[in-house]
Amino acid sequence: MSMKDDVTTIPTDQLVSLLLTIKEEAEHQIDQSDASYEELRLSIFGKESELTKLSQSMRLVPKEDKQRVGIVLNQVKQSLEQLLSKKAKESGLVNEDWMDVTAPGVRPPEGHLHIVTQAIEEITQIFNKLGFTRVRHPEVDWDWYPFESLNMPHSHPASDEWETFYIIYPGFPGKNPRKQKIVLTPHTSNGQVREMEKGILPIRMINIAKCYRRQMDVSHVPMFYQFEGLYIDKNVSIGHLKGVLDYFAKAFFGPDRKTRIRPFHFQFTEPSFEVDISCGICNGKGCRLCKEGWLELGGAGMVHPVVLTNGRVDTTIYNGFAFGWGVERSFMMKSGTQLDDIRPLYGNDVRFLEQF
Ligand code: DAH
Numbered sequence: 158m159s160m161k162d163d164v165t166t167i168p169t170d171q172l173v174s175l176l177l178t179i180k181e182e183a184e185h186q187i188d189q190s191d192a193s194y195e196e197l198r199l200s201i202f203g204k205e206s207e208l209t210k211l212s213q214s215m216r217l218v219p220k221e222d223k224q225r226v227g228i229v230l231n232q233v234k235q236s237l238e239q240l241l242s243k244k245a246k247e248s249g250l251v252n253e254d255w256m257d258v259t260a261p262g263v264r265p266p267e268g269h270l271h272i273v274t275q276a277i278e279e280i281t282q283i284f285n286k287l288g289f290t291r292v293r294h295p296e297v298d299w300d301w302y303p304f305e306s307l308n309m310p311h312s313h314p315a316s317d318e319w320e321t322f323y324i325i326y327p328g329f330p331g332k333n334p335r336k337q338k339i340v341l342t343p344h345t346s347n348g349q350v351r352e353m354e355k356g357i358l359p360i361r362m363i364n365i366a367k368c369y370r371r372q373m374d375v376s377h378v379p380m381f382y383q384f385e386g387l388y389i390d391k392n393v394s395i396g397h398l399k400g401v402l403d404y405f406a407k408a409f410f411g412p413d414r415k416t417r418i419r420p421f422h423f424q425f426t427e428p429s430f431e432v433d434i435s436c437g438i439c440n441g442k443g444c445r446l447c448k449e450g451w452l453e454l455g456g457a458g459m460v461h462p463v464v465l466t467n468g469r470v471d472t473t474i475y476n477g478f479a480f481g482w483g484v485e486r487s488f489m490m491k492s493g494t495q496l497d498d499i500r501p502l503y504g505n506d507v508r509f510l511e512q513f
Contacts, residue, residue: 350468377499390476
């Protein structure tokens with residue numbers, strides 16, 4: 158059959174076998190012909206070649222057959238290209254090792270810090286300005302520090318909120334009740350008593366670490382970051398706490414944002430609060446996202462005397478406040494960041510990550 162026939166009249170199956178025939182003929186030609194590389198190229202892939210004409214007629218192939226014919230066409234082209242360049246190399250027709258050393262180089266793609274790391278650095282810097290120093294406490298810890306030391310007696314229902322992963326440590330059977338279960342810390346509050354145990358007062362710490370909980374949905378992942386502030390000194394008041402929260406909110410979220418504290422309950426603070434930030438979209442007026450103008454950030458409160466005592470801090474002289482929030486959640490609420498799902502932060506898709 159000649160290519161002069163109109164392809165619209167050829168059924169798809171015949172079209173495919175025509176393509177395979179063209180391939181076979183071209184293979185034979187490449188193998189046998191003495192023609193130069195350019196001549197061969199022109200004859201197989203040139204404007205007037207059967208292959209090119211057939212490619213141009215692809216648009217006339219019925220829609221449902223396009224994919225099938227397209228795949229065969231691409232395979233035929235690729236295999237002929239390979240064969241031709243192999244022959245050219247073998248017969249010294251072209252020298253592929255030639256390189257233009259004066260051509261400009263290709264820059265390798267440049268990465269940047271992960272957005273959660275960027276947020277951690279920014280948070281650290283803001284608290285540094287207030288005299289808080291970043292400290293590190295274990296992310297795998299004795300059950301005592303994230304639970305019992307924080308005034309949550311063993312099996313207390315309050316601990317249900319922090320369901321995490323643990324192992325029973327067989328090392329000290331029954332010897333030290335504080336060192337039996339090992340948990341992946343479900344919150345950074347485990348750093349509170351650990352910091353007090355250092356015995357250096359006053360304390361102004363910011364503990365940023367990974368936390369683990371049994372959870373997974375649009376706003377939760379099993380591994381995430383929290384930052385925990387702890388301030389222990391003489392005569393610390395709720396006013397100090399509010400001042401620190403406001404300073405942070407304006408520095409991190411934008412100068413127009415405000416915070417408010419709402420009464421709440423945590424075992425390790427008394428009184429306890431939940432901290433809200435004015436909504437960045439409606440500026441506190443109330444909109445679809447926030448309903449009443451405020452978005453919930455995290456917990457805070459005045460450190461409970463039992464916690465201070467567990468950290469061997471003299472409660473007749475010292476008191477303090479603490480707060481703890483999620484890093485990812487704060488990042489998502491930052492002005493101008495329109496993220497409604499936490500999971501892409503850990504999806505490792507550079508197309509998403511390189512936008513920040
Ligand atoms: N650790 C708590 C949580 O993960 C948050 C929290 C509440 C931290 C009150 C605090 C605090 O330091 O005082 O939900």
